[in-house]
Each structure stands twice: as C-alpha cells, then as structure tokens.
Amino acid sequence: MTHRAVSGTPPMAPPMHHARSDEEIARALTSTSSARFSERLIGYALAACGLLSVLTTVGIVAVLIEEALQFFGDVSAVDFLFGTTWTALFANGSFGVLPLVSATVLIAALSMVVAIPVGLLVAIYLSEYASPRVRAVVKPVMELLAGVPTIVFGYFALTFITPSILRKVVPGTEVFNVMAAAIAVGIMVVPLVASLSEDALAAVPRALREGGYGMGATKMEVATQVVVPAALSGIVASIVLAISRAFGETMIVAIAAGSKAQIADDPFESAQTMTGFMVQAFSGDVETGSTVYKSLFAVGLLLFLITLVLNLISNRIVARFREAYD
Amino acid sequence: MSAMSGGADSVATDLLDSTPMRGRVRRARLFLILLYAAAAFTVGALGVLIGTTLIDGWRYLSLDLITNLPSRRPEAAGLYVALWGTVMVIGLTVLFAFPIGVGAAIYLEEYGPKNRLTKLLQLNISNLAGVPSIVYGLLGLGIFAVWFGLGRSLITGALTMALLILPIIIIAAQEALKAVPPSLREAAYGLGATKWQTTWHHVLPSAVPGILTGTILAVSRAIGETAPLLVAGASAFLLFKPTGLDSNYTVLPMQIYNWTSRPQQEFQDLAAAGIIVLLAVLLLMNSVAIIIRQRYSRKLRG
Amino acid sequence: MSALTVKTVLTSDRPVLDASADVQISIRDLDVHYGANHAVRDVTFDVPRQAVTALIGPSGCGKSTVLRSINRMNDLIPSARVEGEIRYHGVNINDPAIDPVIVRRNIGMVFQKPNPFPKSIYDNVAWGAKINGHKGNMDELVESCLRRAAIWEEVKDKLKESGLSLSGGQQQRLCIARALANDPDVILMDEPASALDPISTLKIEDLMRELARNYTIVVVTHNMQQAARVSDRTVFFSLNDQRQGVLIEAGATADMFTNPRDQRTEDYITGRFG
Structure with a gap:
C-alpha cells in the first residue's frame, strides 16, 4: 500500500466535481441493474436450502406411511395396535405391538423418575443458588454429559449399572433388564431437563423474586413457591421433550434392556422396546419387502407419531410461556 | 402477634x-x-x-487398537476400518449439511419474509430436530438405499446423517445470525450494498464463530450416532476400509456396539477401549470448537 | 422493461412544484405507515443543493423516518409503507420500480451510533467503492476520502488496524469517509453527533460545513444549537393531535431561528434555548 499524498487534495479541498453528471445518475437510477437478477437467483437458492427441510419431513412421512400401508395389507391395523404377542422374527410370527409399546412406556416412565427430580434440582441449584465457582464446574459437566454418545450409556448400563448396582440390591435381576436401561436413559436426559428448565427459571423476572423476599420469605421459599411456579410451563415443556427423547432412545435400550418382547411389568426383567426391536431386526438380515421389513416401518411410524405429538405439545407450551414474559 | x-x-x-x-x-x-x-x-x-x-x-489401549483390522480374536482386533469409515462418512456429511444448513439459516434470518409460511418452516425445522434418530435411519433406507438404489453404501450413510444434523446446524446458524447487530447491516445497506453483499461480506463473517461452534457440536452428535447408520446399512463386521462412495462401511460406534453385544468379557473390554477412543475424538472436536470461538472473538474485538 | 420504467417515472402526474436548478431533492406529500400506525403525514419540502438542511423537532415526530425514506432505508422494515414522491435528478426514487440499492449508492448515510465494519480502517473506506466497481487507484481514493473526512492525519499510520480500535468521534468520521468513497452527491446524517462528546461533536459540525461545499447534506438533530450552527435551511416537524408526525414549517435557518412564523416553532426553539 502506498501512502503518498494525493496531489491537489489538501485538508481543505477546493470544490470538487463529481464523477457523474446528473443525467448519468438519472439513467443509473432508472436502469434495472444486472445485480438485481443475480440477487433474486441467490434468494431462490437459499429458499431451496430451507425447502429441503420440508422435503425431509415429507420424505419421512411418505416412506413410513407407504411401507406401513403395505404392512397393514398383511396384518390388520387392529391386530397390530392391540395384539399382545410380538414374535415378528419367527416364521409365521405374530405382530401385536403392545409388548413393545409397554416396554417403551415403562422405560420412559422409570427414566423420568431419575431425570425429573435430578434435572429440576440441578436447574434450581444453577439458577438460584450456585456460586460462579460451582457453576464453572457443573455447567461444563452438564455439557459433557449431553455430548456423550448413547452407545456409551448403553455400555455403562450393561457393564456397570446392572452388575455393580442392581444385582447387588435386587439379586434376581436379569442380565438384560428394563431398570438399568431406564436409569441410563434418565441420566442421559438430565442435561436436557436441567438446561431447558434453567432457561425457564432464569426468565422469571427479578421483581417477582423481590416480591417474595419483601414478604419475608426465605431463599428456599422464594425458589420453590415463587420462581418454580412462575416457570412451571417452561419446566413442563422440558419434561415433555425429555419424555419424547426417552421414547426414541435406541442404543441404550437395545444394549441393556434385551430382546424379549413381552408385556413389561417387572422392571428387573428383560423387555424389548419399539426401537430395540428395530435394532435387533436390522442387526440380522431383513429381506426388503418382507412382512418383517414392512413391520419395521409400521413400528417406526408409530414411534414418529408419538414423538411428534410430544414435541408439538412441548413447542406449544414454550410458545405460550414466551408470550407471558416478553 | x-x-x-x-x-x-x-x-x-x-x-x-x-x-x-x-x-x-x-x-x-x-x-x-x-x-x-x-x-x-x-x-x-x-x-x-x-x-x-x-x-x-x-x-x-495401544496403537494396535487403531491400526488393527477387526478380528474374531480380541487381542488382534482393532478399529482401523471403523475409524476410516467414520472419517469418510462424517466428511461427506459435513460437505452436504454445512452449506445447505447455513443457506437455510440465511434464508430464514435474512431473506425470507416474516410470514406464516416461514413460521411453518421454522416449526418444521424444530420438529425435525426432535425426530428420533432411528427414524432418520428408516428415511435413509427407504429413500437413498432402496428408492435411489444407492444400497448399503457410504453415500447412503452420509446423506442420512446429513439430514439428521441439518436441523441442528440450521438452528445454531440462526442463533449466530440473530446475534449480529442490525447496525452492521444498516451500515452496508447505507453504502448501496445488495442483500447478498451485506450478508456475504459482513453478516456471515461476524456469525462465523457461532456457526462453526454449532456445526462442530452437530458433527460431534453425528460421530456418536449408531442407530440411523445401523438401519441405513452400516456393516457390523468388515475387513476392508471403504474405498469409494459405493463401498460398504462401518463406523466407530457400530464397531463398539458389535463388540458390546458379544458375550465374551474380552470383547466387552475391547468395547470400553473403543469408547475411550470415541470420547477422545469428541473431546478433541470440542477443544477445536473452543479454540475457534476464542480466536475469532479476539479478531472481531479489534 | 427499463424503458417502461423510465416512462412511468417521468410521466408521473404529480406537478413538479419546484423545478429550480438548485433543488437537489424535492419531497411531495410523503406519508409513512408502520403497520396500522400512521407515523408521518403529508410532508412536503425541498432540499437545496450543496447546503446543509437540518430536520428538527421533538422526539417521535418522524424526522428520522423522513430521513430514512430519502434513501429507501425504510424498505428494510417489513411493516413500513412509504407513499408520496421523492424527486431526485428528475426521478421519483420512491417508485417501487427503482432499485433501492442504486438509490443508496448515490445518497450516502451516516448513522446515529458510529457503526464501522469490524475490518481495517482501509477496508472500511474501500469496501463501498469495491462493491460498486471502482476502477481507479484504491489507495488514492482511501486517502482522499479520509482527508475529506478530516481524519487522515490521525489514522494514516494505522490503516491496517481495526476501525473499532478508534475513539467514538474518530469512528464517526471514519463512517463519513466510508460514505464519501461511493462518490455520492447527497449525504444523510441521522443525529451523527448524539453519541459523541462535545469536542468530537464540534469536529463533526465543522466537517459538515466543509462537506457542504461539495455535497448536499441532510441532518437530523435534536440539538437546537447544532441546527443553528451548521444548517442553511431548517425543517421543523412536530406531532399533530393524532400523534402523527407533520411538517410545521421550513425555511432559511437564520429566518426561522430569529423570526419563526408558527407559534409551535417558536415554543420549541425558545423552550430548548431557555
């Protein structure tokens, strides 16, 4: 870069002439710039990127429904939805999905017994109590925990939770069991519940807390009786999302809960979830177009619908919560 | 009283x-x-x-673990093929998902009109982020493997994974774009910049640290995912590293799953070693994200 | 397409009220709506060439809105609707057929808060010229713009440093230099000194007077003394009883400050001085 002075441009410049005449400017103003066309092209390209996400949804729905419909040609929808025997991988198997659903629901419910209290207490701790120094430890731990792949939690459930804890406390526990999977799923979703609930707690206006303190309430009373109720919808939304995640969780249950498709009533026995069945089937050879192959999509469709409804509910709650405080 | x-x-x-x-x-x-x-x-x-x-x-844990091929004997088994598979699948995944994800985010934040349609698009993206990953596997199997006829190949796996992390990248990039101050856009528009010039020269560079951090988190997620690739056709046992887009492949978590599900204690311990490698890779990724964030924020402060 | 555009623009049925050669921009019947809110109503005035025109009035009276209509910045606000005629070089630049990008390349803008790009001082000035296809010597252009913005002496040894490393007053002069690089003939300034200390403010005011020798300047200010010091012509806005911004009177600054025609102008001017 050269820094030589431009001749004839002292600090106080004499009147200068603009490079363009009035006519030139007028002509430029009324012309259609070529940039305008390429701008529009770029706009379309970006919109196409956004549209791909719509296509993804359409693709998911189309694939699931198409194969599921074919499946319902082989097996009646009523037998599928209300049947209590699932022996899909046997010859002339039976396709009653209730055993898979019962295991899925039981694991999701038990996992919430871990995730809701722990997640909520951690959220309250981080938002209302923790000193910056403790925060600096707990926050990164939560982020790390959230980043641990589910296969690792599965390994942890199978090789630690079952042998080192459950079988010591409840001696009859099977090697593969619902409880170990549920505990691991619960730990896995703690960061989700904690971080979303903490956001909800942090969004509660200061004035509300001060109102509580002004009436002589202790810190705990303010936290549990003022802040938590005020943030309740945000907390509920985080729990609904966590339930949805637990329903769709795959590798933990595939590894730790086993593959015995039976109505799940004893958490210390083995059971197979919807996702667990999919993993078992795909780990072997499934012939494309067979009834088993199609049944996988029917189970997938059911899972997709359940989680979709849960996600929509959660979204709805969050949207309403935002309205309340914005 | x-x-x-x-x-x-x-x-x-x-x-x-x-x-x-x-x-x-x-x-x-x-x-x-x-x-x-x-x-x-x-x-x-x-x-x-x-x-x-x-x-x-x-x-x-030894160098052999990384350089050995899979084997039926635990002391000789290694992650060589799986590591190569992960590198190639994830590389392709990023290649597909990053530009499209950032493009979609730019559309939503900078270009798209704020109307019902974009709201619906936004709702669609946040719902996609909540779809169980195994369902993406069914999508990949149904569309890429069967309908497109790509089979149980590397490219099927990468495309499936790209769709899986697309919503995560879009949402992260949107957050980063939202954080760019409007005064920067005004400055550029005031000089007669077009929308694209404003976005490309000023808005995007300011959003880069946020976008990269979000992308790395999304990629970390993809590296650890097992279920979608298991469904979309990753192999459980493979003796060759993938050579082309149509190759069979396996990935790190698939190999770990394979070892975990064997009854012998030796293979389960081998799985633990594999998990340590997987976690080390993820930790490395996160460190890179932190470094990028710090370097860029220093540069921007001027 | 373009021929048709020219025709519709030039055959606009509105009478050109002031066609004298020294009028740079003439604004006729300007109305601005933000959604259902009618923010500015029926504003008409002329901006003289190579002089400083000050837009003054109480806050919320729409003076900034009028300013931002002149270079179509209101296009960026989805809910904004600007109606009326803004004639510039014989063209109604408020016509939707006119590309706002080209308007802004000719009518530069300086904002209330200094907003240099997070780039080097050199790149801050050069960028506008670059995207507009400047063909000449870039170093010379950067230097001459920085000189005309009276900041060259302060930054000539650190052109590669970030524009954000400068003080607030320097940043604002950098933003003026940046606007000059496009070779505009009009520069709009939206309260350019309101975020600055008194000494920096004086420098900006001196600069405005200096620039008015070559450029047409329209400045929004809430500072009465500033309007009196720098402007040749003053346009006074206020709110009517429906809380819409309306023009009360426009005229030579000296006349308006010594002999306001409207009582409201007098109240405002004396109130601020008192």
Whole structure:
C-alpha cells in the first residue's frame, strides 16, 4: 500500500466535481441493474436450502406411511395396535405391538423418575443458588454429559449399572433388564431437563423474586413457591421433550434392556422396546419387502407419531410461556 | 402477634428471637442438601461412567487398537476400518449439511419474509430436530438405499446423517445470525450494498464463530450416532476400509456396539477401549470448537 | 422493461412544484405507515443543493423516518409503507420500480451510533467503492476520502488496524469517509453527533460545513444549537393531535431561528434555548 499524498487534495479541498453528471445518475437510477437478477437467483437458492427441510419431513412421512400401508395389507391395523404377542422374527410370527409399546412406556416412565427430580434440582441449584465457582464446574459437566454418545450409556448400563448396582440390591435381576436401561436413559436426559428448565427459571423476572423476599420469605421459599411456579410451563415443556427423547432412545435400550418382547411389568426383567426391536431386526438380515421389513416401518411410524405429538405439545407450551414474559 | 400489640421494644425482641424461624431454617437446609446431592449425582455419574470405562478398556489401549483390522480374536482386533469409515462418512456429511444448513439459516434470518409460511418452516425445522434418530435411519433406507438404489453404501450413510444434523446446524446458524447487530447491516445497506453483499461480506463473517461452534457440536452428535447408520446399512463386521462412495462401511460406534453385544468379557473390554477412543475424538472436536470461538472473538474485538 | 420504467417515472402526474436548478431533492406529500400506525403525514419540502438542511423537532415526530425514506432505508422494515414522491435528478426514487440499492449508492448515510465494519480502517473506506466497481487507484481514493473526512492525519499510520480500535468521534468520521468513497452527491446524517462528546461533536459540525461545499447534506438533530450552527435551511416537524408526525414549517435557518412564523416553532426553539 502506498501512502503518498494525493496531489491537489489538501485538508481543505477546493470544490470538487463529481464523477457523474446528473443525467448519468438519472439513467443509473432508472436502469434495472444486472445485480438485481443475480440477487433474486441467490434468494431462490437459499429458499431451496430451507425447502429441503420440508422435503425431509415429507420424505419421512411418505416412506413410513407407504411401507406401513403395505404392512397393514398383511396384518390388520387392529391386530397390530392391540395384539399382545410380538414374535415378528419367527416364521409365521405374530405382530401385536403392545409388548413393545409397554416396554417403551415403562422405560420412559422409570427414566423420568431419575431425570425429573435430578434435572429440576440441578436447574434450581444453577439458577438460584450456585456460586460462579460451582457453576464453572457443573455447567461444563452438564455439557459433557449431553455430548456423550448413547452407545456409551448403553455400555455403562450393561457393564456397570446392572452388575455393580442392581444385582447387588435386587439379586434376581436379569442380565438384560428394563431398570438399568431406564436409569441410563434418565441420566442421559438430565442435561436436557436441567438446561431447558434453567432457561425457564432464569426468565422469571427479578421483581417477582423481590416480591417474595419483601414478604419475608426465605431463599428456599422464594425458589420453590415463587420462581418454580412462575416457570412451571417452561419446566413442563422440558419434561415433555425429555419424555419424547426417552421414547426414541435406541442404543441404550437395545444394549441393556434385551430382546424379549413381552408385556413389561417387572422392571428387573428383560423387555424389548419399539426401537430395540428395530435394532435387533436390522442387526440380522431383513429381506426388503418382507412382512418383517414392512413391520419395521409400521413400528417406526408409530414411534414418529408419538414423538411428534410430544414435541408439538412441548413447542406449544414454550410458545405460550414466551408470550407471558416478553 | 406481639409486634402488633406491643411497642418498639417488643419488635426488637421479635427480631432477636429466632424460634419461629427454626422450622423454616431446617427445611431450607434440607433443601440445600438435596440440591447439592442432585448436582453431585450428575458430576458423579459422569465420573463413574468415564472411570469404569477407563478401568475396563485400559488393557486394550495401544496403537494396535487403531491400526488393527477387526478380528474374531480380541487381542488382534482393532478399529482401523471403523475409524476410516467414520472419517469418510462424517466428511461427506459435513460437505452436504454445512452449506445447505447455513443457506437455510440465511434464508430464514435474512431473506425470507416474516410470514406464516416461514413460521411453518421454522416449526418444521424444530420438529425435525426432535425426530428420533432411528427414524432418520428408516428415511435413509427407504429413500437413498432402496428408492435411489444407492444400497448399503457410504453415500447412503452420509446423506442420512446429513439430514439428521441439518436441523441442528440450521438452528445454531440462526442463533449466530440473530446475534449480529442490525447496525452492521444498516451500515452496508447505507453504502448501496445488495442483500447478498451485506450478508456475504459482513453478516456471515461476524456469525462465523457461532456457526462453526454449532456445526462442530452437530458433527460431534453425528460421530456418536449408531442407530440411523445401523438401519441405513452400516456393516457390523468388515475387513476392508471403504474405498469409494459405493463401498460398504462401518463406523466407530457400530464397531463398539458389535463388540458390546458379544458375550465374551474380552470383547466387552475391547468395547470400553473403543469408547475411550470415541470420547477422545469428541473431546478433541470440542477443544477445536473452543479454540475457534476464542480466536475469532479476539479478531472481531479489534 | 427499463424503458417502461423510465416512462412511468417521468410521466408521473404529480406537478413538479419546484423545478429550480438548485433543488437537489424535492419531497411531495410523503406519508409513512408502520403497520396500522400512521407515523408521518403529508410532508412536503425541498432540499437545496450543496447546503446543509437540518430536520428538527421533538422526539417521535418522524424526522428520522423522513430521513430514512430519502434513501429507501425504510424498505428494510417489513411493516413500513412509504407513499408520496421523492424527486431526485428528475426521478421519483420512491417508485417501487427503482432499485433501492442504486438509490443508496448515490445518497450516502451516516448513522446515529458510529457503526464501522469490524475490518481495517482501509477496508472500511474501500469496501463501498469495491462493491460498486471502482476502477481507479484504491489507495488514492482511501486517502482522499479520509482527508475529506478530516481524519487522515490521525489514522494514516494505522490503516491496517481495526476501525473499532478508534475513539467514538474518530469512528464517526471514519463512517463519513466510508460514505464519501461511493462518490455520492447527497449525504444523510441521522443525529451523527448524539453519541459523541462535545469536542468530537464540534469536529463533526465543522466537517459538515466543509462537506457542504461539495455535497448536499441532510441532518437530523435534536440539538437546537447544532441546527443553528451548521444548517442553511431548517425543517421543523412536530406531532399533530393524532400523534402523527407533520411538517410545521421550513425555511432559511437564520429566518426561522430569529423570526419563526408558527407559534409551535417558536415554543420549541425558545423552550430548548431557555
């Protein structure tokens, strides 16, 4: 870069002439710039990127429904939805999905017994109590925990939770069991519940807390009786999302809960979830177009619908919560 | 109460007498213990998880683990093929998902009109982020493997994974774009810049640290995913590293799953060693994200 | 397409009220709506060439809105609707057929808060010229713009440093230099000194007077003394009883400050001075 002075441009410049005449400017103003066309092209390209996400949804729905419909040609929808025997991988198997659903629901419910209290207490701790120094430890731990792949939690459930804890406390526990999977799923979703609930707690206006303190309430009373109720919808939304995640969780249950498709009533026995069945089937050879192959999509469709409804509910709650405080 | 009936002196005695507070104080202390316990539980869970895995897998941690091919004998088995598979699948995944994800985010934040349609698009994206990953596997199987006829190939896996992390990248990039101050856009528009010039020269560079951090988190997620690739056709046991887009492939978590599901203790310990490698890769990724964030924020501060 | 555009623009049925050669921009019947809110109503005035025109009035009276209509910045606000005629070089630049990008390349803008790009001082000035296809010597252009913005002496040894490393007053002069690089003939300034200390403010005011020798300047200010010091012409806005911004009077600054025609102008001017 050269820094030589431009001749004839002292600090106080004499009147200068603009490079363009009035006519030139007028002509430029009324012309259609070529940039305008390429701008529009770029706009379309970006919109196409956004549209791909719509296509993804359409693709998911189309694939699931198409194969599921074919499946319902082989097996009646009523037998599928209300049947209590699932022996899909046997010859002339039976396709009653209730055993898979019962295991899925039981694991999701038990996992919430871990995730809701722990997640909520951690959220309250981080938002209302923790000193910056403790925060600096707990926050990164939560982020790390959230980043641990589910296969690792599965390994942890199978090789630690079952042998080192459950079988010591409840001696009859099977090697593969619902409880170990549920505990691991619960730990896995703690960061989700904690971080979303903490956001909800942090969004509660200061004035509300001060109102509580002004009436002589202790810190705990303010936290549990003022802040938590005020943030309740945000907390509920985080729990609904966590339930949805637990329903769709795959590798933990595939590894730790086993593959015995039976109505799940004893958490210390083995059971197979919807996702667990999919993993078992795909780990072997499934012939494309067979009834088993199609049944996988029917189970997938059911899972997709359940989680979709849960996600929509959660979204709805969050949207309403935002309205309340914005 | 005495404060009502008595004079100033009885108020003073009330302030000094903590008897009525005693129950509340005890409850508050109990609550605090519960809070500590919850925090300790999560920190402890992560500690035990990493600790037991290290103890189990320590024996198999060596260079051989990374350079050996899979084998039916645990002492000779390694992650070579799976590591190559992960590198190639994830590389392609990023190649597809990053530009499209950032493009979609730019459309939503900078270009798209704020109307019902974009709202619907936004809702669609946030719902996609909540679809179970195994369902993406079914999508990949149905569309890429069967309908497009790509089979159980590397490219099927990468495309499936790209769709899986697309919503995560879009949402992260949107957050980063939202954080760019409007005054920067005004400055550029005021100089007669077009929308694209404004976006490309000023808005995007300012959003880069946020976009990259979000992308790395999304890619970390993809590296650890097993279910979608298991469904979309990753192999369980493979003796060759992938050579082309149509090759068979396996990935790190698939190999770990394969080892975990064998009954022999040796293979389970090998799985632990594999998990240590997987976690090390993820930790490395996160460190890179932190470095990028710091370097860029220093540069922008000027 | 473009021929048709020219025709519709030039055959606009509105009478050109002031066609004298020294009028740079003439604004006729300007109305601005933000959604259902009618923010500015029926504003008409002329901006003389190579002089400083000050837009003054109480806050919320729409003076900034009028300013931002002149270079179509209101296009960026989805809910904004600007109606009326803004004639510039014989063209109604408020016509939707006119590309706002080209308007802004000719009518530069300086904002209330200094907003240099997070780039080097050199790149801050050069960028506008670059995207507009400047063909000449870039170093010379950067230097001459920085000189005309009276900041060259302060930055000539650190052109590669970030524009954000400068003080607030320097940043604002950098933003003026940046606007000059496009070779505009009009520069709009939206309270350019309101975020600055008194000494920096004086420098900006001196600069405005200096620039008015070559450029047409329209400045929004809430500072009465500033309007009196720098402007040749003053346009006074206020709110009517429906809380819409309306023009009360426009005229030579000296006349308006010594002999306001409207009582409201007098109240405002004296109130601020008192």
